[in-house]
Amino acid sequence: MRKFLRDILIFALPLAVVTFVYEYPMYVLGETMPIERVLEKQENGSLFMRKYLGQEFNTYKTMGLEKTQPKIVVVGSSRTMQFRSEYFKEKFYNAVGLLQNHQDLAYFLNEEQSADFFIIGLDSWWYKKDNVETAKSWLGKGGEIVKGSQRFNALKRIVDVFGDTRKTRIRKNIGANAQLANGGFRRDGSMKVDDERVNLLLRENKFIDTENPPISKRIAEGLTSRFTISEIDTAAFQATIEQIKQFEKIGKKVLVYLPPFTNESVETFAETKAQSAFYAFTMEYMAAQLATNNISFIPVEQPNDYKVDDTFFMDGIHPSEVFVAMQLKRHSDKFSEKIDRNILDGMVAERFCDLLFDQKEINN
Amino acid sequence: MLFNSIDFAVFLPIIFILYWFVANKNLKVQNFLIVAASYLFYGWWDWRFLSLILFSTVVDYAVGLRLAKEEVLSRRKVLLAISVLVNLGFLGFFKYYNFFLDNFVTAFTFFGGEIKANSLNIILPVGISFYTFQTLSYTIDVYKRQLEPTRDFVAFAAFVSFFPQLVAGPIERATRLLPQFYTHRTFDYQNAADGMRQVLWGLFKKVVIADNCAEYVNLIFNNSADYSGSTLVLGALFFTFQIYCDFSGYSDIAIGISRLFGFKLMKNFAFPYFSRDIAEFWRRWHISLSTWFRDYLYIPLGGSRGGTSMKVRNTFIIFIVSGFWHGANWTFIVWGALNAIYFLPLLLLKRNRKNLGIVAEGRFFPDIKEIVAMGTTFSLTVLAWIFFRAENLTHAFAYLGEIFSFSTFAIPTVLPMKLFLMLSVFILIEWLGREGEYAIEKLGLAWRRPLRWGFYYAIVMAIALFGGNQQTFIYFQF
Incomplete structure (x- = not known):
């Protein structure tokens, strides 16, 4: 027996050392924390955003949705991630990230949903004929947390976090990005913008698109799949309309949100003939079809519509939580029972900056 | 608890150390530790279903003891029927209730009738098909007087719930595993x-x-x-x-x-x-289940004795039941039937043991x-x-x-x-x-x-x- 235990210990010792060196840094950063634990820990207000391993979006948002049991749900792409529970009178959850294309949306609308009010963000590029995303094609992604090879790659990159003493980690947050940049998902599923992005705005006091390449360049040159020139799949959009109508027939209320662009992006659209047609699709065709079918919607807007500049955007396509609040306030007649205009008024008026409401959320 | 989980990686060494260093002097204590560990292992998934295992254990233990005393064949049959009904009753309810209900409704509707039946939201207890068959083998063997019933409840409970094979086999026979709980175990490097x-x-x-x-x-x-x-x-x-x-x-x-x-x-x-060939495949695949069906179903049905029609019937029965054992879905039944079709030519041409x-x-x-x-x-x-x-x-x-x-x-x-x-x-x-x-x-x-x-x-x-x-x-x- 003793010989057996001794041999086991000798065999396991190198493995234990490797495992310790391998796992400890990621554990400390929260990169490997199981989603159940993440949700529990977020009860105290901590943010969640990993940097080296996948976010497990699907698991995180699905479990968050189940745990919250909201009355109001927002779904869509990352452009709707700034919707916050503070805007609404009833229990809310931002399930953005669950859907990545119109096929996913069809699947979602077919499933049994417990909430009764849904804000659905529709991106125009979902309806491009060359859109490569198909239903649940993204589901296979995100298994990094359990894959040794991914962890090994993460370990190689993680060394810089501990090697860089200039950065202070916010230890209560979960995940390297949340700890280092103080950005990530809040308990309600909404996304808090990184401190770095907020500080850049405060310092420069002007809009700077930190995306690489900037969105306006992508639009002008047709870069990345979203902005390549392509035909529009109107049949797919008609199918979405039909699915929404069916969904409303079972007693659910829907508000379609067509996400806004910066003034700069809109100007760039106008400069290119083909892109102009694409933008027109979003602006005119989608809106017209929604109106014809009596589906409530917030049209594509831009800061100029509110007589403000692009500082209310994080980049060319992602509005800030403040801009979203301004939009909801303007269109509140479509869902007045769900929000309190006065609260939204107060929030916008007393905002910390154009990107963020609360100064306490910034790590100074 | 999954074998490939952190929980189990912590659980196993603790039980191992307790088993060989604390409980090693006393066989009963070792067996009790196995029962406790097994219930913890199973309860980690859902503690509510421990009651099913415990109930099966108590019923089969009691039936075994009564069978030892009972000489009248009709009463022995009743005792066996109790055990079979309890065990297969649980299995039938948890695994097959909705299947039979849905198919009944479909058949009724097909013939022009109108019926409304609500499916139940039943959670299938993990491993129920495995431990049910294992404990059934005990009662059947005692009934057939191939095994002396045990008077050691803890050893029997350990046999039914033995954690390494509780949820997915191998489905052990009482004649083989139960005696191992009576004998002193020594550590062998x-x-x-x-x-x-x-x-x-x-x-x-x-x-x-x-x-x-x-x-x-x-x-x-x-x-x-x-x-x-x-x-x-x-x-x-x-x-x-x-x-x-x-x-x-x-x-x-x-x-x-x-x-x-x-x-x-x-x-x-x-x-x-x-x-x-397929016959060899079935001698090599899920051996514990194949031999269980062979011994407790195929042979009692007459096996490969009798005429061709009997052989065909028995082959189809055993493969279809085996398919159905895997799940309440027609896909499993067709899978079983397909394997019977593969197997039959070998049996009829007497090439199944080639x-x-x-x-x-x-x-x-x-x-x-x-x-x-x-x-x-x-x-x-x-x-x-x-x-x-x-x-x-x-x-x-x-x-x-x-x-x-x-x-x-x-x-x-x-x-x-x-x-x-x-x-x-x-x-x-x-x-x-x-x-x-x-x-x-x-x-x-x-x-x-x-x-x-x-x-x-x-x-x-x-x-x-x-x-x-x-x-x-x-x-x-x-």
Whole structure:
């Protein structure tokens, strides 16, 4: 027996050392924390955003949705991630990230949903004929947390976090990005913008698109799949309309949100003939079809519509939580029972900056 | 608790230390520890269903004792019926209630009737099919006077709930496992080291092969309408390896862990994909279930005695029941029937016991005849697995339809080269080790320790670095 235990210990010792060196840094950063634990820990207000391993979006948002049991749900792409529970009178959850294309949306609308009010963000590029995303094609992604090879790659990159003493980690947050940049998902599923992005705005006091390449360049040159020139799949959009109508027939209320662009992006659209047609699709065709079918919607807007500049955007396509609040306030007649205009008024008026409401959320 | 989880990695050493260092002086204490550990192991999943195991244990223990005293045949039959009804009653309710209800409603509607019935939201207790059959074997053997009933309740409870094989087998016979709880167990270094090797190989099969195959199997089967026949062939092939590595991996881990505690469980898989005909395949696949059905169903029905019609009837019964045992879905029934169709010609031509030995024994290369025989058997098996994996019969036939179309000649759109490489290495190791109890039983034993341990470290690293997303064991659902 003793010989057996001794041999086991000798065999396991190198493995234990490797495992310790391998796992400890990621554990400390929260990169490997199981989603159940993440949700529990977020009860105290901590943010969640990993940097080296996948976010497990699907698991995180699905479990968050189940745990919250909201009355109001927002779904869509990352452009709707700034919707916050503070805007609404009833229990809310931002399930953005669950859907990545119109096929996913069809699947979602077919499933049994417990909430009764849904804000659905529709991106125009979902309806491009060359859109490569198909239903649940993204589901296979995100298994990094359990894959040794991914962890090994993460370990190689993680060394810089501990090697860089200039950065202070916010230890209560979960995940390297949340700890280092103080950005990530809040308990309600909404996304808090990184401190770095907020500080850049405060310092420069002007809009700077930190995306690489900037969105306006992508639009002008047709870069990345979203902005390549392509035909529009109107049949797919008609199918979405039909699915929404069916969904409303079972007693659910829907508000379609067509996400806004910066003034700069809109100007760039106008400069290119083909892109102009694409933008027109979003602006005119989608809106017209929604109106014809009596589906409530917030049209594509831009800061100029509110007589403000692009500082209310994080980049060319992602509005800030403040801009979203301004939009909801303007269109509140479509869902007045769900929000309190006065609260939204107060929030916008007393905002910390154009990107963020609360100064306490910034790590100074 | 899953074998491939952190929880179990903490649980096992604690129980092992308590078992050999604290409880080793007293057999009863050791058995009690096994019962407590087993209930904890099972309750970790859902403690509410412990009551089912406990109830089955109490009923079968009491029935066994009464059977020992009872001489009147009619009363003995009643006692046996009680045990069968209780055990199969639980199984029937939890596993088959909704299936029968749905089919009854469908049949009623088909003939013009109108009926409304509400399906129940029933959670299937993990491993119920396994421990039910294990405990039934006890009552039947006592009834047939092939086994003396036990008077040691703790030993019997340990036999029913023995954690290494509680949720997915091997389904042990009382005649074989129960006596091991009566005898003093001594620690044997070689046996324990061998057990550890088997656990390691089982984990490799589960985590590296089965879990990686699972990702592609789910992708292809869940979106089968989007793929060409050639990709669907790959999907079926991956599932063939997934189900084997998942289930035989679990069995290896269960057998290996049992050896750490001084128990010997029966072999459950014997390299079935190297079989030369379907009869040989069924002697090598899920041996504990096949022999259970043989002994408690096929032989009582008359087995292969009697006329041709009797043989055909019995063969179909045993395969269809075996299919149905796997799940309440027509797909499993068709899978069973298909295997019966494969098996019948061999039985009727009396060629079902032709290949009793190990293929290419003592040689590295099989001959052409063996290669053709193995290839044919494997292909038939792959085809049958499509029914096993499909969501329903419509899905299975659509899947097969695409496979037997021209699109099977197209280049597959899913080509995971890393997985192909892993499968190649795996098949080679299995082939090299096919004469042992498990593939790496003898592989490297003659090597010097640094080299041998290097081989084991390589397997550990493969598990850590190339393991797929953690999946529950497929056979838990059965």
